[in-house]
Amino acid sequence: MSEAIDRNSFSTIKTSHGLDGNSDALKNYYAKWASNYDDDVENQKYIAPSIITDLSLLVTRSYLHKKPQQTTVLDAGCGTGLVGVNLKKRGFGRVDGFDLSSEMTDIAKSTEAYFALKGGVDLNRDQPNWFGRTYELLVCCGVLTLGHVAPTSLRRLANYLEPGGCMIVSTRNSYLADGSFAEVSAQLQAEGVLNELFCVPDAWYIEEEGAHYWIYQRCGAPKE
Numbered sequence: 159m160s161e162a163i164d165r166n167s168f169s170t171i172k173t174s175h176g177l178d179g180n181s182d183a184l185k186n187y188y189a190k191w192a193s194n195y196d197d198d199v200e201n202q203k204y205i206a207p208s209i210i211t212d213l214s215l216l217v218t219r220s221y222l223h224k225k226p227q228q229t230t231v232l233d234a235g236c237g238t239g240l241v242g243v244n245l246k247k248r249g250f251g252r253v254d255g256f257d258l259s260s261e262m263t264d265i266a267k268s269t270e271a272y273f274a275l276k277g278g279v280d281l282n283r284d285q286p287n288w289f290g291r292t293y294e295l296l297v298c299c300g301v302l303t304l305g306h307v308a309p310t311s312l313r314r315l316a317n318y319l320e321p322g323g324c325m326i327v328s329t330r331n332s333y334l335a336d337g338s339f340a341e342v343s344a345q346l347q348a349e350g351v352l353n354e355l356f357c358v359p360d361a362w363y364i365e366e367e368g369a370h371y372w373i374y375q376r377c378g379a380p381k382e
């Protein structure tokens with residue numbers, strides 16, 4: 159029988175970082191954690207969803223030249239919907255979301271912030287485009303983190319973007335330590351898939367440590 163989840167919010171988050179990107183272990187862990195997730199991350203001053211929302215507004219105006227109401231957004235690894243709720247409050251009209259954990263997307267659904275949602279989507283594997291469409295803006299908050307999703311998933315995320323579409327991705331500082339994210343990022347830029355627009359380095363993320371927020375644009379001319 160699997161063990162019950164720790165009720166100390168710091169160690170609950172820490173334990174999730176030791177799951178080695180193993181999809182079954184992550185699914186089981188989040189299935190048990192889902193109902194307490196929001197309280198635990200709030201206890202640890204997890205502010206990344208609101209920073210990603212602020213950046214989404216900036217990027218939408220500055221690079222997509224659109225109003226939030228007109229912008230299609232994908233929240234990759236949406237969890238319980240913390241980012242979607244923030245985006246909706248700030249005027250974004252259509253936000254779709256997916257996550258590995260159906261228990262997390264069930265909670266996201268209850269927020270009514272999302273248009274379409276899908277559980278069971280694994281960013282560590284090549285899978286079909288679940289929504290059969292691409293997006294002008296993609297946000298990925300708290301997912302490229304230790305023990306979760308590998309840097310190679312950046313290419314899978316890029317495939318969800320329209321040409322000219324923008325992506326905002328957080329990486330915890332400790333996630334960057336082995337340099338493989340930088341390698342994947344450089345490779346995608348050398349191949350002409352993504353262009354890094356800017357980075358907000360070592361910014362506030364959660365009490366334990368900061369994160370970088372990376373802003374990329376999918377190469378190619380935007381649709382008229």
Ligand SMILES: C[S@@+](CC[C@H](N)C(=O)[O-])C[C@H]1O[C@@H](n2cnc3c(N)ncnc32)[C@H](O)[C@@H]1O
Pocket residue numbers: 181184188206207234235236237238239240241256257258259262279280281282298299300301306307
């Ligand atoms: C720290 S939570 C972040 C959730 C949400 N974006 C937020 O900021 O609150 C990490 C999320 O990544 C999801 N996840 C873990 N491994 C994944 C994978 N291989 N593919 C897709 N999502 C994954 C988890 O289910 C969880 O919802």
